[in-house]
């Protein structure tokens with residue numbers, strides 16, 4: 472029975488997770504056997520691909536079978552924030568590709584690139600046990616070989632906050648994501664709201680390049696303290712993590728006090744609070760669609776606060792909607 476279910480799901484759906492749909496048909500003792508088999512299958516089935524051409528071949532086979540493809544681009548050091556994107560992709564698609572690639576082009580400071588953590592072994596385990604179909608781990612030289620880098624006009628999005636403080640960052644992000652999109656040709660691509668400006672850049676990129684890809688925004692996953700999960704958090708000491716929770720407190724303070732204070736006052740109060748224990752790079756309240764700075768609340772239906780701080784030499788980014 473288990474074998475039939477597994478084969479049926481593989482043939483009909485191409486995904487192990489779909490077998491869960493049939494669990495109601497099984498006796499309880501068989502559910503356990505089925506789960507064990509699934510577990511083993513997951514370990515056997517995830518494929519690691521390092522060469523672009525090989526990935527393109529795999530995708531072509533999937534496309535011929537009419538599979539819907541979900542894609543989750545990452546820089547590795549995976550945590551539950553990334554895995555939420557993977558989980559969502561697996562739910563909404565027949566096949567899920569996750570890429571792990573620390574893109575040198577998006578680091579404007581060499582030491583930031585050099586210090587970027589690497590936990591590949593653990594990342595692969597996490598993806599395997601989640602049931603991800605393919606993990607793409609290219610080498611930078613081969614990945615960019617022959618790729619022409621475009622210059623995009625992202626408008627104000629390409630000028631403020633991350634664009635202002637990390638010159639060249641979004642050009643690097645656009646270059647890697649466009650190339651990944653051309654290789655993976657996903658139906659759906661999953662990005663976290665934690666990097667809200669990046670998400671907006673990707674939507675703009677898809678628009679400018681007229682790519683038939685749905686960009687799916689996923690909510691920020693946070694630790695109990697409110698700290699947004701980030702690959703960079705592994706470099707914080709316990710004390711640093713404690714200080715980092717001030718970021719969530721400052722954002723929440725703004726979200727809870729829009730009826731009392733104007734935006735400029737909220738920014739000043741938030742910066743004053745954060746500056747007690749962190750180095751603040753920027754704190755802005757802007758409209759989340761236009762990215763124009765807000766002077767009066769009437770100017771925006773969707774105000775959002777954006778912040779970057781440095782703690783123990785680690786750059787932490789976060790944002791929060793200020794809509795009630």
Ligand code: AMP
Pocket residue numbers: 544545546547552553555556661662663664665666689690691692693699700701702
């Ligand atoms: P990164 O590996 O940092 O480039 O992130 C890969 C993707 O995961 C990006 O779309 C991020 O926005 C997303 N991501 C990172 N951290 C989180 C989080 N805490 N919650 C939700 N998405 C996240």
